[in-house]
Amino acid sequence: MKINKPLLVFGLSLLLFLFWAQAFPVTDSVESNYALTAKEMVTSADWISPRIYGKFWYDKPVMIYWLLALAMKAFGYAELAVRLVPALAGAGGVALIYWFVAKVRNERTGLLAAVLLATSLQYLIIAKLIITDSLLFTLNAAALACFYLGYINHRGAARRWYLLSYPCLGLAVLTKGPVGVLLPGLVILIFLAWRKRWSALRKMRLGVGLLLFSAVALPWYGLMYARHGQAFLDTFFGIHNFLRATVSEHPRDNVIYYYPLLFVASTLPWTGVCFAGLGEGWRQCRKWDDLSSFLLIWAGVFVVFYSLMATKYPTYTFPILFPVIVLTACYLENRWEQKDFRFGWLMGGGLLLWYATLVFVGGRYLNGVLLAVYVILNVICLSAIMFGCGRFTGSKRFLPLAAGVIAGYLLFAALVVPPFGSDRSGKELARMLASYAHYQIGAFQFYSTAAVYYGGHRLTMLETGADIHHFRQHTFSWYAKYTMPVATVPEFLAGPGKLKMIIVKRSGWPRFKAETSGVASLEKVGQNAEYLFYRVRAI
Known part of the structure; x- marks a missing residue:
């Protein structure tokens, strides 16, 4: 039976990126925004207008939310389900680079490119994160790869490759917005200018391509404008694109x-x-x-x-x-x-720096016996790599190097990533709040969207009277991107509901005490290493 090599590369990469994903909680503040928006898409059954905290939200186009929501519909809201989407996109990127390099060079170079990409630090990280970038990477790369294959082929084959690039660009615009087509377009134009091959534009069938691109990218934008009008344009294109650039x-x-x-x-x-x-x-x-x-x-x-x-x-x-x-x-x-093979010292030095980085980061999240075990296992891996490199010659020395990189990553993913994620997630906070389901809950000068995602209990961010105006101004500023409920402590106390609780970070206790002095009576009802929990009522 003939093996589909790109599919095999895809499958192995997917296993790598999903390794121990079930132990990596959704983190604040970026990942939790995507996860909660997709969850609200499922619960509201509105697959057009993204929303968060019950409000329409125009931060990113809809593609990532569709994929996350589909994963949630199929597998629930657990970590493995939401991390499946970036892992699939990451595996797609690895399979794509193998396929592309195999076409323009040979299969061995393609496999080498796939291993290098899949084991690069940033790629390993982003293929695990619930953000748009893994998906955008693969779509932009697919569009530009198809363009280049069209450029080097002739007649019918060239036209087919060119046409394939347009829907990829459309999907990229549905993933990230205008940059999804702007930057690949600039790459193509500058390349054609450099090579003085403007005749290629005629072969690209721009008219048909524009129709394909528009059919993929524009319907959602049109529906959003029809539903939300100028508010969508001002927020999406103004704040989240123009403001970000300027x-x-x-x-x-x-x-x-x-x-x-x-x-x-x-x-x-x-x-x-x-x-x-x-x-x-x-x-x-x-x-x-x-x-x-x-x-x-x-x-x-x-x-x-x-x-x-x-x-x-x-x-x-x-x-x-x-x-x-x-x-x-x-x-x-x-x-x-x-x-x-004179470049061997570059690889060896990079591998030493790789393990040094993994151990350094591990030292920040592990301690005691677990840290000792982690360091010993990394030393064993590094020793095995050195032994393997001594046993092999020539290009075969790359095999133990690549295996060593993967082994170091697997140790890191299993032992360091879970506490790293827990340190940045509101999952534990959501668990502690489960006993206060009937309370109105405020969070003093912090917010955990992950706690809302895991617990379903909507929090109100409490700000001081001196700072609240930043969140209520309707000017063209970064504060406009915050859509969670915000109030002062007196406003929160005067709001609906008799049972109220405020969560305070230990570092924020002095300011919280000053803010509530003469305004509220406090009764401590719980605490952990990071938070203090107070039942409050107005005086």
Whole structure:
């Protein structure tokens, strides 16, 4: 029986990304927003207008919510169900890079690219996270891969590949918005200008392609405008697109070296050979090599575009991993063919840094015997890799290196990720609040959307009188993205319901005490290492 190799790569990658996913709780604040919105899509039976806390929400297009909601309908609201969507998208990206490189180079290089991508630090992380980026990565990569295959083929085959790229772009716009088509479009235009091949535009059948793109991308946007009018346009395109580009949400990150430093970390443990691959790609580009030129332009457009934006996020340049890994795989394959193994120290150094990173992060979330066991297991893995590299020669030394990276990741996923997730999740808070189902609950100067997702108990965020105006202004600012119920302590006490409780972080106790002095009587009813629980009533 003939094995479908892309499907096999997909299946193995899916198992890798889903490993121990059931022990990784939904975290605050980004993941929980997506999870709760999808949950409310299921419970409201409204599959058009995303909502959160019972209010319409225009943060992201609908694609990610549809997929999460379908997973919830099929498998419930447990962690494994919601983490299935990014894992599927991540596995799709790995299968795609194998398939693409096998077509433009050969199957061995394709398999190498798949392993490099699936074991890169940022890819391993994002394939587990409930965010849009894994899906956008695969859709944008599929669109650009189809374009390139159309570019290098002729006549009928070229037209088919070109046409396949348009629905991929449409789905990308349904996933992330305008950047889903803007950046791939810039890559294509700059590449054609660089190669002086404007004639390719005629072969792309732009008219038919625009119809395909519009049929996929535009109906949902049209329905949203018909339902919500200017409010949708102002919030989605204004705040979540234009404002993000012009006003930094995190000013401390708005530095020129943000993405170069991120690249070093995101490509671990293959950082050294990735830089070597980029260097080799540049040399080939100067020789007018089509593939190298296309891949470098692809990576360059994304980096330059997001470097110019005011808001910087770790996931914005995530899509450049595809072209960078393809260049790296081609570089390694060329070196192996030439029996040149001088790059081995780059891989060895990257692997040592990989394990050092895993142990360092593990030390922040583990202690005692468990930490000792974790460190010992990592040392054993590293020793086994060194032994394996001593037993193999040439390109076969990559096998123990790759196996060692995967082993380190599996240990990290099983022992470190669960406490890491619990530290950033409101799941335990939701469990503690289950005994207070009939209470109105306020959270003083913090909010856990994950607690709402897990417990179903809607919280009210309590702010001081001096700060509440930020959340109530209707100006063009970042505060407009917060849609949870917000009130002052006196307003909360005067609101509906006789039974009221306020949760306070221990670090916020002094300010809470000052805010409630002379306003409310407090009775402590519970506590844990992080929170204090008070039954309150107005004086």
